Amino acid sequence: MDPEIKKKVLRKIVYGVYVVGVKQEGAVNAFTGTWVTQISFKPPLIVLAVENQAHSFGMISASRVLTLNFLGSDQKGIAQHFLKPAPAGGSKLEGIRYRLGKVGAPILEEAAAYAECEVRQIHPAGDHALVVAEVVEAGIQREADPLTLRETGWTYGG
Numbered sequence: 130m131d132p133e134i135k136k137k138v139l140r141k142i143v144y145g146v147y148v149v150g151v152k153q154e155g156a157v158n159a160f161t162g163t164w165v166t167q168i169s170f171k172p173p174l175i176v177l178a179v180e181n182q183a184h185s186f187g188m189i190s191a192s193r194v195l196t197l198n199f200l201g202s203d204q205k206g207i208a209q210h211f212l213k214p215a216p217a218g219g220s221k222l223e224g225i226r227y228r229l230g231k232v233g234a235p236i237l238e239e240a241a242a243y244a245e246c247e248v249r250q251i252h253p254a255g256d257h258a259l260v261v262a263e264v265v266e267a268g269i270q271r272e273a274d275p276l277t278l279r280e281t282g283w284t285y286g287g
């Protein structure tokens with residue numbers, strides 16, 4: 130296989146851009162993720178691929194809850210903020226307006242919409258893990274076109 134062609138082909142997969150809210154005991158954090166899709170109607174399940182080494186993966190594994198925050202197409206700046214690794218002992222949520230939802234994970238006040246999820250299964254898969262989660266609550270905070278990876282000009286894949 131030609132690795133350059135493989136990279137180009139895999140980068141043709143179409144993605145949205147989300148902020149995944151996580152918690153562990155009293156601590157909260159969030160990260161920008163794009164490898165997300167729905168995988169079941171009943172129950173309503175989504176899957177996220179989460180990097181094994183990410184701070185947030187440890188938090189998801191421990192608490193078994195998360196939120197999926199949906200950004201509007203004008204909110205690339207928010208996605209950019211949550212791309213950074215979590216500061217040692219701190220949270221990227223400092224200075225960001227959020228509340229804790231039903232499952233206890235952060236919902237961004239600026240997000241266009243959100244889904245609150247309980248983790249049902251975690252499967253190892255290469256350098257990411259598949260986190261299968263059930264949507265147990267959802268809300269719309271304002272109408273907005275969804276932010277897509279293509280319009281950010283960023284890539285994650287290949």
Ligand SMILES: Cc1cc2nc3c(=O)[nH]c(=O)nc-3n(C[C@H](O)[C@H](O)[C@H](O)COP(=O)(O)O)c2cc1C
Pocket residue numbers: 158159160161162163164165178179180183184185186211212213214215257283284285
């Ligand atoms: C465009 C883009 C998309 C990303 N998508 C994902 C993703 O789907 N899953 C993931 O685990 N990390 C993804 N990342 C990486 C995380 O945003 C990054 O590792 C983050 O620092 C993790 O945060 P944490 O250290 O607070 O856990 C993506 C990065 C970029 C630049």
